[in-house]
Amino acid sequence: MIQTPYLLFLGDAPDQLSAKVAQGIKDWRPDNAVGQFRMDGCAADVGIKDMTLEEGLAAGAKTLVIGVANRGGYISQEWKSVLIQALEMGYDLASGLHNLLGEEGDLVAASQVNGRTLHDVRVPNVEYPIANGKKRTGKRVLAVGTDCSVGKMYTALALDEAMQKKGMKSTFRATGQTGILITGSGVPLDAVIADFMAGAVEYLTPDNDADHWDIIEGQGSLMHVSYSGVTLALVHGGQPDALILCHEPTRPHMRGLPDYKVPTMQQIMDLALPLAKVGNPDCKVVGISVNTQHFSEEEAVAYLAKVEAEMGLPAVDPFRHGAERLADALAAL
Amino acid sequence: MIQTPYLLFLGDAPDQLSAKVAQGIKDWRPDNAVGQFRMDGCAADVGIKDMTLEEGLAAGAKTLVIGVANRGGYISQEWKSVLIQALEMGYDLASGLHNLLGEEGDLVAASQVNGRTLHDVRVPNVEYPIANGKKRTGKRVLAVGTDCSVGKMYTALALDEAMQKKGMKSTFRATGQTGILITGSGVPLDAVIADFMAGAVEYLTPDNDADHWDIIEGQGSLMHVSYSGVTLALVHGGQPDALILCHEPTRPHMRGLPDYKVPTMQQIMDLALPLAKVGNPDCKVVGISVNTQHFSEEEAVAYLAKVEAEMGLPAVDPFRHGAERLADALAAL
Numbered sequence: 247m248i249q250t251p252y253l254l255f256l257g258d259a260p261d262q263l264s265a266k267v268a269q270g271i272k273d274w275r276p277d278n279a280v281g282q283f284r285m286d287g288c289a290a291d292v293g294i295k296d297m298t299l300e301e302g303l304a305a306g307a308k309t310l311v312i313g314v315a316n317r318g319g320y321i322s323q324e325w326k327s328v329l330i331q332a333l334e335m336g337y338d339l340a341s342g343l344h345n346l347l348g349e350e351g352d353l354v355a356a357s358q359v360n361g362r363t364l365h366d367v368r369v370p371n372v373e374y375p376i377a378n379g380k381k382r383t384g385k386r387v388l389a390v391g392t393d394c395s396v397g398k399m400y401t402a403l404a405l406d407e408a409m410q411k412k413g414m415k416s417t418f419r420a421t422g423q424t425g426i427l428i429t430g431s432g433v434p435l436d437a438v439i440a441d442f443m444a445g446a447v448e449y450l451t452p453d454n455d456a457d458h459w460d461i462i463e464g465q466g467s468l469m470h471v472s473y474s475g476v477t478l479a480l481v482h483g484g485q486p487d488a489l490i491l492c493h494e495p496t497r498p499h500m501r502g503l504p505d506y507k508v509p510t511m512q513q514i515m516d517l518a519l520p521l522a523k524v525g526n527p528d529c530k531v532v533g534i535s536v537n538t539q540h541f542s543e544e545e546a547v548a549y550l551a552k553v554e555a556e557m558g559l560p561a562v563d564p565f566r567h568g569a570e571r572l573a574d575a576l577a578a579l
Numbered sequence: 580m581i582q583t584p585y586l587l588f589l590g591d592a593p594d595q596l597s598a599k600v601a602q603g604i605k606d607w608r609p610d611n612a613v614g615q616f617r618m619d620g621c622a623a624d625v626g627i628k629d630m631t632l633e634e635g636l637a638a639g640a641k642t643l644v645i646g647v648a649n650r651g652g653y654i655s656q657e658w659k660s661v662l663i664q665a666l667e668m669g670y671d672l673a674s675g676l677h678n679l680l681g682e683e684g685d686l687v688a689a690s691q692v693n694g695r696t697l698h699d700v701r702v703p704n705v706e707y708p709i710a711n712g713k714k715r716t717g718k719r720v721l722a723v724g725t726d727c728s729v730g731k732m733y734t735a736l737a738l739d740e741a742m743q744k745k746g747m748k749s750t751f752r753a754t755g756q757t758g759i760l761i762t763g764s765g766v767p768l769d770a771v772i773a774d775f776m777a778g779a780v781e782y783l784t785p786d787n788d789a790d791h792w793d794i795i796e797g798q799g800s801l802m803h804v805s806y807s808g809v810t811l812a813l814v815h816g817g818q819p820d821a822l823i824l825c826h827e828p829t830r831p832h833m834r835g836l837p838d839y840k841v842p843t844m845q846q847i848m849d850l851a852l853p854l855a856k857v858g859n860p861d862c863k864v865v866g867i868s869v870n871t872q873h874f875s876e877e878e879a880v881a882y883l884a885k886v887e888a889e890m891g892l893p894a895v896d897p898f899r900h901g902a903e904r905l906a907d908a909l910a911a912l
Contacts, residue, residue: 377805379836440776441769443808469857472710475776475812482804503712506857517853524802524839
C-alpha cells in the first residue's frame with residue numbers, strides 16, 4: 247500500500263504523453279495528488295498546482311510518485327538529485343519504471359538512512375498463494391478485451407466512477423503498474439510467477455459485502471498468444487459474476503502480432519464465457535465498451551448502435567459518453 | 580543443459596515412491612544413468628547398478644542428480660556431506676527440489692571452489708523472450724489434460740518412444756522439473772514470470788525440420804482454476820499441430836479443488852481446440868490417452884473401447900498398451 251496523498255514527479259518530461267501515469271492519477275484520483283513537481287525543460291503539465299518538494303510536504307504529501315516515463319533506459323543524475331532530496335525530506339518514492347528504484351544503490355542507501363520506502367510497483371512484494379478456487383462473497387466484474395491496450399483499465403475506472411455516483415459499493419482492483427500507482431495498491435500480474443497468477447487475483451479480490459463489486463482491471467486477451475495465460479488467470483482467479491467486453495474497432499492486427507487478426511467481440515465472448523463459467527457458473531456478459539477514439543462523434547454513435555443491435559447488449563464508449571449504462575447493467579444483475 | 584550421463588542419488592529414500600525422479604530417468608533415459616548411489620537406510624532401488632561416487636566417475640558420470648524427494652523441508656547434513664564430496668570430485672549437481680542447491684551456502688562455496696555447476700531445475704536460468712507468435716517450421720504435439728497429474732508427461736514420453744521406434748523424428752520437450760531431469764533440458768514453466776510464459780514455450784520448441792515433431796509435455800488443465808493460465812501459455816506458445824487429450828476417469832474432483840468436478844474429455848476438447856486454432860488454424864485433436872491405473876485389464880479395455888466409439892478418436896492407455904496408435908495418428912496427419 248502506497249501512502250497517499252502524492253506529489254507527482256513529472257521530471258523533464260519531453261511531452262505530454264510521457265506523463266500518462268501522472269495524468270491518470272490526476273484524472274481518476276485527484277484527491278490523491280496535492281500537486282505536480284516539474285524540472286527545468288519539462289514539457290508536460292497535468293493541470294494541477296506546481297509545487298516544490300517543501301510545498302508538497304506542507305500540503306500533506308507522503309509519497310513522491312514518478313508519473314513520467316524515463317528516457318534512455320536509465321534514471322538520470324538530474325532525477326536522482328531530486329529523488330534523494332525527497333527521501334531526505336521524508337517522502338517515500340513510488341515508481342512503475344522498468345528501471346527499479348530498488349536496484350539503484352544511491353536511492354536504496356538514502357531510503358535506508360532516512361527510514362523511507364521505495365515502491366517499485368512493477369514487481370510483486372507479496373508471496374501470493376496458489377489459487378484455491380473457493381467461492382468468495384461479494385460480486386466481481388472483469389474487463390476482457392479482444393486485444394491488449396484497447397481500454398480495459400479506462401473502462402474499469404470509468405465504471406467504478408459511475409457506480410460510486412449511483413451509490414453502489416465498488417472498488418477498482420488494479421492489475422498493472424499504472425492502475426496500481428493511480429489507486430495506491432494492486433497486483434502487478436504480468437510480473438507474478440506463473441503458478442501464483444490466479445492466486446494473486448484471488449488475493450486481490452477477497453471476500454466482501456454481498457452487494458459490493460470488485461471491478462477487476464483486465465490484461466491482455468484470451469486470443470493474444472503472447473499474454474493469454476495472464477488473461478485466463480484473471481478469468482479463473484477473479485471468479486467474475488460479470489464480464490464487460492472491450493474492443494477497439496480500427497486495429498489492423500493484434501498488438502505486436504502482425505500475423506494475427508483481431509477477433510470479433512462474438513469470438514471473445516464465445517471463448518471467455520465458458521471459461522468464466524468454470525469458476526462461476528452464473529457469469530454473464532453484461533455490456534460492451536468500445537474505444538471509438540479514431541471515429542468522429544457521428545461514426546461512434548452509429549457504430550455503438552450497430553454493436554448494440556448485433557450483440558443485444560449495452561454498448562458504450564465510456565470516454566465519450568460515460569459508463570452509466572454499464573453500471574446500470576451491473577445493478578440489474 | 581545438464582551434462583550426461585548421471586549418477587542417480589537416492590540418498591536415504593524412505594520408500595520407492597520418493598525416488599520417482601530417479602525411476603523416471605531409469606525408465607525413459609536409461610542411457611543417461613550409469614548407476615545409483617544409495618546411503619545407509621535407503622529403501623528405494625530403481626534396479627540399476629549401485630555405485631560409489633568413485634565408481635560413478637569411472638563409468639563416465641558427469642552429474643550427480645538428486646533423484647529423490649527430501650524430507651522435512653531442508654537438505655540434511657548427511658546428504659550435504661555426499662554432495663560436497665561429489666563437487667570436490669568433479670561432479671556437477673542437479674536437483675528439482677523446492678529447497679534450492681543455490682541457496683545453500685556450503686554447496687555454493689564448494690561448487691565455486693571446484694569450478695562445478697549447481698543446476699536447480701525448478702527455477703529458470705534463461706531470460707525468456709515475450710512470445711512473438713511467428714509460425715515456426717516443424718510440427719508440434721501437445722498433451723492437454725482434463726486435470727493436473729493425469730499422465731501428460733508419461734503420455735508424452737511414451738509417444739516419443741513409440742515415434743522413435745517407428746523411425747519418426749521426435750523430441751520430448753520437458754516443461755516441468757521431472758521431465759527436465761529425465762532429459763537434461765527444458766523449461767520449468769510454472770516458475771516463469773507471467774509475461775514470458777508463452778515466449779518460454781516458443782523458445783523450447785524452435786524451428787525444426789518439416790517432418791520433425793516436438794512432443795510438448797503439458798501442465799495443468801484449461802479448466803483447473805489454479806493453473807489454467809500456464810496451460811493456455813502452452814497452447815498458444817506451442818502452436819500445436821496436434822493435441823492429445825489426457826484423462827484419468829476415477830477422480831472424485833479436480834486435484835486440490837474439492838468443489839470442482841473433473842470435466843469431460845468433450846468439454847476440454849471444445850475449449851482447447853478453438854484456443855489452439857488461434858495459434859495454429861490447422862490444429863486437430865488426434866487421440867486420447869487414458870490413465871486406467873485404477874481399472875482391471877478388462878475394465879480398462881472396455882473403457883477405452885467406449886471412449887474410442889464415443890469420441891471417434893484412438894483411445895489408449897500408453898502405460899498398459901503402449902503409444903503406438905497415437906504415433907500412428909500423428910504419422911497420418
